[in-house]
Amino acid sequence: MKRKIISTANIALAVSIILTGCSKNFFDRPPGAAVTVGSYYQTADQLLASTNAFYGTPWFGWNNKAGWALTEISSGNLRTWSSDVSPFGTMPVSSDNPEVRTLWNSPFTVVAQCNGLINNLSAANTSAIPQAAVNNALGEAHLMRGVAYFYLVRTFGNVPLIENPLANVNDFQTVPTNSIPDVYKFIVRDLKYAEANCYPDVAGTGHGSSGSASAMLAKVYLYMQDYDSARIEAEKVINSNEFSLLPNYGDLFITNNNNNKESILAMQWISTGGYDYGNSIQASWAYSSAITQTGDGYGSAAPTIDLQDAFKAEGDTIRRHFSIMLPGESYPELDVNNGGYTLPLNASSQGTQAQCKKYVIGAPTDPNNSKGGTASQAGGNNTYIMRYADVLLIEAEAILGQQVHPSIGTGIPLTASTSDATALKYLNMVRTRAGVTALTSFTYQQLLNERRLEFALEQNYWFDLGRIDGFKATTTSNGIQSAPHPMAEAIIANQERGTYGNAYPDKSVIYSSKVTLKDADFYSLIPSTETASDSKLLEAPVPYNFTW
Structure with missing residues (x-):
């Protein structure tokens, strides 16, 4: 695949994408409706619709396979025999891997x-549109750019x-990393x-809100x-009342x-919209087409013994049931026309x-x-990119x-403990919903x-493992980044x-x-297609010129 943002061809593509929008089918869904470049900036509603693309098809490649291969297979939550993603179970993965x-x-x-929107909107005539709507569109663009870079920095460093x-x-052939x-x-x-420019209380429409940015x-x-700033931002979200836990975990x-x-x-x-526009995870994960009734359902990845044992050790049957199917277990919400589905x-x-x-959501009917x-x-x-249970656990x-106040670059010891009432309140809100015993x-x-079980198969655990040994500025040598990860390792x-015999x-x-990882394995190699056209990507990073 050609470069997305640095090569000349794709710089032009990046601009043209914004000018033409995505397939009309993408916009035939809330939030928003399809618009053309001629009408982009005529009304507040049309401007709002121009931000739709930040949430959909540009993420398809990540969601389709690459994201869960990295986060769930590498972390030990899933295993697979599929040759294209099985290397994520042992690490490192070749820079040639698609x-x-x-x-x-x-x-x-993304x-x-x-x-594209930020740069185009700065040059557009928006005099007919309320300034709050302009600010919101820019806010959404900054929000999702920040989110995209959060995925990138945790993956590549x-x-x-x-x-x-x-x-x-x-x-474009000499762009360095930062x-x-x-x-x-x-x-x-x-x-x-x-946070300062997005509309408040609009996450229910599918658009990011100021509260989404705070979270x-x-x-x-x-x-x-x-930790001080993390707590301040988490409490902003908690006190806003924009979000709340759903009473039943499975309803999520x-x-x-x-x-x-x-x-x-x-x-x-x-x-x-079909492939590229829909969520394709079910196609890979569902055990069989009897569940999907659309011809797919390949069972190409499955929960590890280790993840199953983690649920069992916690006595966690509710989250386990809605995360992992066990043989003989029934799901009345699947294959409803035939009385429900029971895993063989x-x-x-x-x-x-x-x-x-x-x-795994079942059949069209x-x-x-x-x-x-x-x-x-x-x-x-x-x-999900983020949900409210995460905010509660971040607060805890x-x-x-x-309380522990570890030095930057040194993680909280695994044995460190607290009985703080506020921390327990929010941790136990998550646990109580899951039907497991409240802690003192x-x-x-x-x-x-708790984070592993709550967010199992939601593309979180690998990133958690990568951060628990502390925030570090890694060094780069021949494209290989490394920093100590003793607890995660x-x-x-x-x-x-392994497998059952x-x-x-x-x-x-x-x-x-069993797998033994090295410090360098916690960051993926930059794709060889990128470094072949820009060798600067393999050199030491340079300071970024922050102009605003």
Whole structure:
């Protein structure tokens, strides 16, 4: 795939994408409606619709396979025999791997979309549009650019910061990366702009709100070990009352509940647009076409023994049921026309006697899909970028971080504990919803386990593992970045990533598989297609020139 934002051809593409918009089918869904360049900036509604592209098809590559391959397979939550993504289970993954290219290309396509609007809108005549609407559109662009860079920096470390691709037309082959601290500074700047300019209380429409920006800021600050700022931002979100936990955990993953009260920010999909426009996770994860009834459902990844054991050890049956299917377990909401779906006793597509349930939504005729639909490799269900349970757990962790006060670059010890009433309140809100016992104190290890179970298969755990040893500015040598990750490496080394040797229900024989990672493995290699055309990407990062 050609470069998305740095090469001359794709600089032009980045501009043309914004001018022409995405396929009309993408806009035939809330929020907004299709518009052309001639009518982009005539009314507030049309301006609002111009931000739709930030949430949909540019994220497709990430969501389709690359994102969950990195975050769920690398973290030990999923295993697979599929040759294209199985290297993510052992690391490192070759810079020639097509999914590594997608990890780079997809977020940078989002960056290009956001830059296009920011730069075009600054030159447009918007005198007929209320200034608040203009500010909101710019706020959404800054929000989603910051989100895209948050994915990039956690995946690759040093990356190029691009605000105006036209500035690189003459030097696209010599664009350097910028340091991790500068990338985080850039993200914070974008999110603060969004917090100040996005409309409040609109996340339920599928657009990011000022509260969405505050929530993302809380998470970014947590990664930076700025616990004071993380807590301030989390409490802004909590006190705003824009978001709340859904009473029933399983309701979070029903297509008809897209953009619910717990959804802070989400990738937005449409089933009628087909491949590239719909959510394709079900096609890969569903055990069989008996679930999807659209010809797909390949069971190409399945929960590891380790993740199953983690749910079992916690006595966590509710979140487990809606995350992991076990043989013989029934789901009345799937295959409703035939009385529900029961996972066969011999279901074990990856040898772990379990299959994925989360993001597996069923057939086009199932009632839970009546609003968003589903089709072959294209579901109408959103993919969460962030939800309110995360804010509550960030608040709890920030309080623990304030108490322990580890030096920057050194993580909170796994044995560190707190009985702070506020931290317990928010942690236990998440646990109570899941039907597990409320705690009277908790350790950092327990909090991390809570995050793993709450967000299992939601593309979080790998990034959690990458940050628990502290915020570090890594060094670069021959394109390989490394920083100490002793706690994360120890957790991963103890995971059981193997298979059962006998058929269900016999679990007495395990063909064990354990993984030992190196510090450098926590950042992906920059794709070889990028470094071949720009060798500066392999050199030490340079400071970024912050002009505003």
